[in-house]
Amino acid sequence: MTTPPIPSSLPPISVATLLGLREGEDVQTWGRIRAAQLLAGRELALFLLAANLIGAALVVMMLSPVVALWQLLVWAALLAAAAVAVAFRRLRTPDRSGNSATLDTVRTTLFDGLALAATWGAAPLLFARYTAPPTELGLWMVLSVLMIAAALALSPLMLATLAFIGVLAVAVAIPLIFSHAYVAAAATTMFAGLLIYASAIRARNFAALHMSELTLSERDETVSLLLREFEDSRADWLWEVDAARRIVRASPRFAHACRLSPDAMNGMPFLQVLAGPTWEAGNFSAGLRQLAEKLKQRGSFRDLALPIIIDGEERWWEIAASPRYDADGTFLGFRGVGSDVTEQRASADRIYRMARFDTLTxxxxxxxxxxxxxxxxxxxxxxxxxxxxxxxxxxxxxxxxxxxxxxxxxxxxxxxxxxxxxxxxxxxxxxxxxxxxxxxxxxxxxxxxxxxxxxxxxxxxxxxxxxxxxxxxxxxxxxxxxxxxxxxxxxxxxxxxxxxxxxxxxxxxxxxxxxxEPQLHADAEERRVLELELRQALERRQLALHYQPVVEAASGTLRGFEALLRWNHPRLGSIGPDRFIAIAEETRLISPIGEWVARTACEEAARWPGDLRVAVNVSPEQLTNPHFVTVIASALVQSRLPAHRLELEVTEGVFMREGTGATRVLEQVLDLGVRLSLDDFGTGYSSLGYLSRTRFSSIKIDRSFVVSAAKGVPEPLAIIRAVVALARSLGMATTAEGVETEAELAMVRELGCSNIQGYYFGRPLPVAEAREVIRRGSTNARAA
Structure with a gap:
């Protein structure tokens, strides 16, 4: 049996740990090493006893002519008692193979070495003066042999070996020094040192060898555990067929997978076993046909998936195999492995479906x-x-x-x-x-x-x-x-x-x-450019407000202005709101732009005399911002404009966003005292419920109704009359938008509209021109 190699990765062994004076880093491992050391000392206990008894007999025979027999017998009896006690202690050591021993158990071996060393050391100290040179040489040889025997028998127990050899060497050297035999004393000391060093090397190798064995044993146990777990958790099996594709030596696991006995399977065609109930009908799956082709070609293959019917249930197997040949190159058949991958395939199908199909629909x-x-x-x-x-x-x-x-x-x-x-x-x-x-x-x-x-x-x-x-x-x-x-x-x-x-x-x-259409791409590119430019329009002060007069229908008196946003781009020219407002809403730029509009309009209106009002359009997107109320309140405070002089215009689309909290934001704005106007009434999702639930100040009639009604179309006329009557009943004013001709003006006055807005009284004007209109007090400020 070869000795297992000592792994180079083992930690160094300190002298204190080897002697048993200090615990090792791995307490469990060193406990088992100490048990092995004690077991080695137990195995050589009788050898050490025999060496001690034979040595004592030789010393008695050599010294009996010169030393009193009773002295020799007393010494020999003490030595025999010590040797028997040590041997008995060693033989009483339990078989600790695979178990653990404590530090105290190893430390007690020190007394074994000291007891033997003390009795043997008494011989040269007590009897040296009676001996002649030949007798001294004989005694020195006996003691040297005993030190060698101790080095062999006690070396795994390094503490006992050190005590015995060290004390005995001192006992031998002292008489030699007193007799001026310095060379002999030095030789004895050197001999003892060499034995101690050799014993230390042997003890270290013994410990390292057992540490290596324990490490390899743990690895073997780990590998065995992993293999057992693999075997228990996998549905793999070995299969083998001969040159005629008949099953030979069917393994129990393979037979269990096929729900057959190994004896019944041996000799059956491999393809018949896999085909199951489809064998007689010949309705083979594509995977089984592919397997038959692989077996026919006599080449290695792997990861071949095929459906198998087992007890009426479809399972999926993966087959891999290699051909077998004898020494002469004769084809013997196939040997391979199969595994049930039904669960893995189902899991893969689920993952595939989750990756490529919508979970909701x-x-x-x-x-x-x-x-x-x-x-x-x-x-x-x-x-x-x-x-x-x-x-x-x-x-x-x-x-x-x-x-x-x-x-x-x-x-x-x-x-x-x-x-x-x-x-x-x-x-x-x-x-x-x-x-x-x-x-x-x-x-x-x-x-x-x-x-x-x-x-x-x-x-x-x-x-x-x-x-x-x-x-x-x-x-x-x-x-x-x-x-x-x-x-x-x-x-x-x-x-x-x-x-x-x-x-x-x-x-x-x-x-x-x-x-x-190709034009759509051009429009998209234009939209992209506008979005990029719009993001910097505020910072570059390219946005401006124009103000369109709103006058009282009956008297033509100026009641205020509607603030309309304009974008003057240095390169693209004047860009209408219909081109950039939708972009601002989609890109969330409408909030900062709307805040700027509100602050600018309020600051301008604060310069106007009397109770002239300013109307500001509000996008439904702005009302989804909970900070919109703060923006309006801050604009009013900073401009010192009375709240009733600010009118916010919203479209009916706001009320289609009830889940966004827009109506709640409107109520909070109204609590500030701001007026509210419903713009483009009748063109969107009109509902009388909006008018009853929200505190509107006025309703604006869309220009499309005004133009059609002026042409005598009955439906728009009826709608305008109904809106005016409804507004009066609810205490609201009505504003007719887009009045441009005398006929339209006469018609809306006849229908009873409260206010009028349109090109007839003025186009949207820059700030300076709007101020001039206010200064003149003109009620008929036609644009050139």
Whole structure:
């Protein structure tokens, strides 16, 4: 049996630890090493006893002619008693193999060495004066042999060895020194030192060897534990077939996996066992056919997946194998390993589905849609055809979320996905991109009319009412369409083109579809440039306010002005609000711009005489900011403008955002004393409930009604009369917007409107011109 190597990674062994004077770093390991040291001393206890008794007999025989026999016998009896006691102590040491020993147990071996050294050391000290040179040499040789025997028998117990050899060497050297035999004394000391050094080396090697064995044993236990855990937790098995592909030496685990006995499997065709109930019908899976081909080719293979029917349940196995040949190169068959990967495959399928399908609707998600679109584009390029892509955005869906909550909105999205799925054929794939955005990949879009019909069908289908939790909901859809290769050759460019087309559909009010046009890209680029410039417009003082007069209808007296925002760009020229206000709202720039407008308008109005009011338009986006009330209050305080001279104009769209807290912010503003006007009444989501719930000061009638009514169209006339009557009953004023002609002026006066605003009385004027109008007190400030 070879000795295991001592690992180089073992920590150094200190002398104190080796002697048992100090505990080692690893207490458990050193406890087991000490047990091994004691066991080694136990095994050589009889050898040491025999050496002591034989040595004592030799000394008695040598000294009996010159020393009194009774003295020798007394000394020999004491020595025998000490040797027997030491041997008995060693033999009583329990077998501690694999156990642990304490430091105190090792330290007690010191007394064994001292007891033997004291009795043997008495011989040269007591009897040296009686001996002649030949006798002295004989005594020295006996004592030297005993020191060697102790070095052999007690070396694992280093403390006992050191005590015995050290004390005995001193006892031998002292008489030699007194007899002036200095060379002999030095030789004795050197001999003892060499024995002690050799014993220390042997003791250290003994400890290191056992430390190595313990380390290797722990590693073996760890490896065995890991192997047992692997074997218990895995469903792997070994299989072997002969050259005829028949199973040989079926392992119990393989047989258990097949629900058969090993004896029944031996000799069966391997493919028959795997085919199970499909063997007779010959309806083999693709994986089994691939395995048959691999076995036929006699080559190594791995990770071959195939479905297996076990007790009527489908399982998935992975097979790997290598061919076997004898010394002459004769093919003997295959030997391989199989494993049940059903759970792993199911987990992989779940992960795949989570990565590529939307959890809310079950539709393909953005990643899956992009992958499908890329494949459709590749196929279209290969076959010289076209692929299409549709972006779908739900109209008025945000209002459902804001008013009824996200749970209702989520269920509504589920209903939408069901309707969309029913419209799809094998040529299309519908997916959800996120929020209320969906997309359709049209694999073959060679027929534009078919794509157009699908877009219209989607809009019509999604616009039908929904019944969700006892709520009847009405939403709509806007669609943007892009087709390859005209609108893009890659998935990224085609998606961008469809998104631009969708944006155009939303701009047109929704409920329509729009195909991509190159002009849309130019518009998007212009929009991007405007956004970049708008972010710096305030800092560069490019924004300004113009003021349009508002006069009393009956007398023409100036009642105030409406502050209208203008953007004068040094390079792009004058940019109208219709081009940049929507950008400001989408980019959240409307809040700082709106704050600047409010402060500037209040500062200007504070210079006006009397009770002239200033009206400021407020975006619904501003009212979602809880600090808006603070902004208005601060503008009034800093400008010292009385609150009743400031009028905020809001559109009906504000009331479609009840979930955002806009109405609550309006109430807080009204508490400051500020007036509130409902702008563009009748053009949006008109409801009498808004008028009854909110403290409006006036209602502004949109210009479209004024123009139509002046032409004699009965419906607008009836609407204006109804609005005026309603406003009077609620104590509100009415302002007719867009009055430009004498006929329009006469008509709105006849209908009873309170105030008039329009080009007839003045265009929006710069600050200086507006001040001049106020100074002249003119009521008919026509713009040139």
């Amino acid at each position: 079950g539709l393909p998600n953005r990643l899956h849609v992009n992958e499908t679109l890329s494949r459709a584009l590749d196929d279209a390029e290969r076959w010289r055809s076209r692929a299409g892509f549709m972006m779908i955005d739900l109209d008025r869906f945000k209002a459902v979320n804001d008013t009824l909550g996200h749970p209702i909105g989520d269920r509504l999205l589920g209903r939408v996905s069901e309707r969309l799925s029913q419209l799809m054929s094998d040529n299309e794939l519908i997916g959800r991109l996120g929020g209320d955005e969906f997309a359709v990949v049209v694999r073959d879009a060679s027929d534009p009319q078919r794509v157009e019909r699908l877009a219209r069908t989607i809009i019509d289908t999604l616009s039908r009412p929904y019944e969700v939790d006892q709520h009847t909901l009405f939403i709509g859809a806007s669609v943007g369409v892009a087709t390859s290769p005209r609108d893009g050759r890659t998935a990224e460019t085609l998606i961008r083109s469809a998104d631009l087309a969708l944006y155009r559909s939303k701009d047109r009010g929704g409920g329509v579809f729009h195909a991509y």
